[in-house]
Amino acid sequence: MGHGHHHHHDHHDGEPGELPPLLDASIPDKELSPSEVSRRNLLRGAGVLGAGAAATTVLGSSAAAAATPASAAQVASSSHQPRGGYLWLAGDHHIHTRYSSDGMYRVIDHVRHANAFGLDWMVITDHGSVQHAKIGVEKVNPDIVAARSQIKDTLVFQGLEWNIPAAEHGTVFVHPGENEVAVLKEFENSFDGVVKNATAGTSANEALAIAGVNFLADAVRRRKIGDALFLANHPARKGIDSPHEIRGWRDAQPQIAVGMEGAPGHQAGGIPKPNGPGSARGLYDNSPSADSFAGYPLESYRTYGGFDWMTATVGGLWDSLLAEGKPWWITANSDSHTVYADTATRGPNSDFNTNGHYEDPVYGGGLNLGQTDFWPGFYSRTHVGATSFSYAAVMQALREGRVWVDHGGLVSGLDVRVRVAGSGQRGVPLGGVLHIRNGSRVELTVTVDLAGHPNWAQFTPALARVDVIQGDVTGPASDRDAFVAPNTKVVKSYEVGKNAGSVTFTYALGAVDKPVYLRLRGTDGNRSAVGLRGAAVDPHGPAIDALGDADPWKDLWFYTNPIWVLPRR
């Protein structure tokens, strides 16, 4: 939503978000009457209640949907339309504090900035490490608890940045509660790649990663914590998140392992010298190593319009999962450690190894022009469509894929719906599944609230173009290391060229007689290039970010998560 102020009572579809109690995510079973519980269970069994898509696959049985945690409330099918509006809450699930060996700031420093820059929710994710497992994971908690009471309109989750055994980093976070520290601590001590000396790309370490995801699911199932989520961070940075590992995490626990960063943090990394670090955008400057997946091309190690290759490539790795019918969502975060052009330095007399944290930062007198990060909310935002302003609802919205992301405040709001044409239905939102009679005519409607006001670089971005990307859903891939979706391409582009007001498009899919999915992408139009799979697939995709010369404010994109359309056979 808007910068600098909050719109917790905004509803894009103009209807209040009143849900019947049995459908309301925020109401646990024990607070319902016996008949309501019975009714809720019936809906669960029918696959109606719960994330329509966040199941085994969208092609899966209703039994899969029935496995949804009790907090689920979205109804995502043509026969049960979504009810009520969603609160679109902006957030960031990847933030480091002085409890990270490469961090610096207090928790409250990040929370105050994030709040000022318009974030509604955020996750503190200090690196898993020996010191963090022993000290930091506990000591950061009172800081987070204090921030929650001091800044009431930004939700502050505790998480950690997991060194995924055999792979990259990932955000793991939990619903607040009396066991939040205990569960995170046990998880870190049992499954962190660094703590367990399990970073090498061996099959034993890959299995440890799966065990970690299973541990989180078990902690939720046994009600040790209210909820837990895992998202892969900067997945293509070093080529060590192989396609089969990503599929492995997801398939092990599709309700826990829900997605990946579509865009990494460190977006100031490419600002040219002498005013910036002159490095790579996202700090994506690595090369293949012995631990990297041999099949990944060199292109995968760089960013495109600030986005990770897995997401930026139309018909690439992300699409290969969506084409399988596998819900796998993207996010965009700051990965904020040390902020570009900030004046602070680490506190003097710090001893991280002994204390597990740095002393409070102090004014350093200079400008940190070599730093690569922005404050949370300053540049990267993950917008989730929540059913209420609550920790549970944010987590559930992430799980259900009601998520879109943007850089630099490119747009203010999106309402994306897919429905049977002419039906008068409101339609299925992002992350959802529209079930139709075979051959029904289907349409996608998109309303874009343009930027309307200046971003944090003090200009109002203009949206130049919106692209509709469509792919066939072809079922589970026989090759677990597949990273191509051959039938996904840009099917329609809309020119906009405005920075205020709103615009609405309707894209007619025509009669749909096979499973498909749709997703959207938009740009300021400043930098475009033919996509990596050719002009017939993507005539004007994001361009590769130049090494040492990638001004993030001059190359803005938004991406949405997908919506599936499944004809009944």
Next chain:
Amino acid sequence: MTAPFIVGASDGSPTLAAAEHLLHRLFEEFGRPAGAIGCTHLVRLGRSHVAVSLTVAAVPEEVPAGLGAACEERRWGPSDLAEAAAQAVREHAGRSAGRAVFFPGADRVTGALSVGEVLTASAIDEVVVLGGGPPGPADRFDARGHVRPEWRSGRLTLAAMPGGGDVLVPFEVADPTPCCADHA
């Protein structure tokens, strides 16, 4: 003129930088003939690590202790490292894979020059551009002090990418950001 024999070697180096160190050490040990080529090779079977290959004037009589090595039919050292060394020899001989640290003209591909000059000054057969079409000979190139072409289908190929201001730069960065870099 390429020397006639290829030695493969491995000490289990986990990184490219460690393997480059081994290459330097072995060229000192065996001598570096004119036109020598020295490469790193990613080994992904068994314990993943980086092996090396280098051209030498004669089959070595012996290799430094602890090293796995291969040359022609000979093998030295621990069998897993010797097998990795043999893989490096096969890739180098077949020009199918391997990232060249030493190659003819490497000392002339420094600083700013054109793509055409890169090709005439060195053994690099081809420059390819990530996220773009083939470059023209007049396109500007800045070596940034670190050029590591690789064997692709028999051709020594340098991957380049935009470095800003219409200048191409090598894909590979000399000092990439390590994991959990200390940015502060």
